[in-house]
Amino acid sequence: MRADAFLAAADALPLGSLDALAGTGGLVVVAPHPDDESLGCGGLIAAARAAGRRVHLVVISDGCGSHTHSALYPPEKLRTLREAETVRAVTLLGLSADDVTFLRLPDAHVPSNGPDAEAAARAVERAATACGASAAFVTWRHDPHCDHKAAAAIVSLARPAMPGVRIYEYPVWGWTLPPETEVGPEPTGLRLDVSAYRAIKARAVAAHESQTTDLISDDPGGFRLEPAMIERLCGPFERFVAVPA
Incomplete structure (x- = not known):
């Protein structure tokens, strides 16, 4: 199926309740970078916490690839900043710092296999057990980002050790794919109505100031989220594509 048709079908997935989507247990959210959790799952996290569900976030990469030419924010300082932004964001959504695990794998070089990927998979497994x-x-x-693909591969590595855990994927950068890109069969899964949490999700996204503002002022070529992308991802629904067992 072409990417444009797939994403249109994802936008039209049936609406489902939190229970229909996720069962009755806790949730693990895996984000390749600090901010993906708010962009792709901010409404889900807020809804789950409002329902009293346990949620654990695993952030795979250190996020240091967003501003590689900044003297004000060299890698270690940038990592610290982005982790602090993530904690602020998810606190708005109902989590605490203890609900977040930062794996600090290298941004833009997250592995899909091998020892580091297997260690990341074990961290996902531990998070699933804990919540x-x-x-x-x-x-x-x-x-279309290597770390996003790698994060999906890491969850696939973890899946055999998480029997009974439903697996879903959430598009973040998919709409930037060339429309004719082949991406496999028609999606199944559900959309979640997060309209009650749109405002808090927008605040969580905005908490990632290094990615949404000119906070890092000495790297004009550094990454910044486009308003149109934020608007698309902060609508009334979030889309979750089921990954068959």
């Missing part, structure tokens, strides 16, 4: 997860959420395997 009694019935569902896990990770970026779409066809997102």
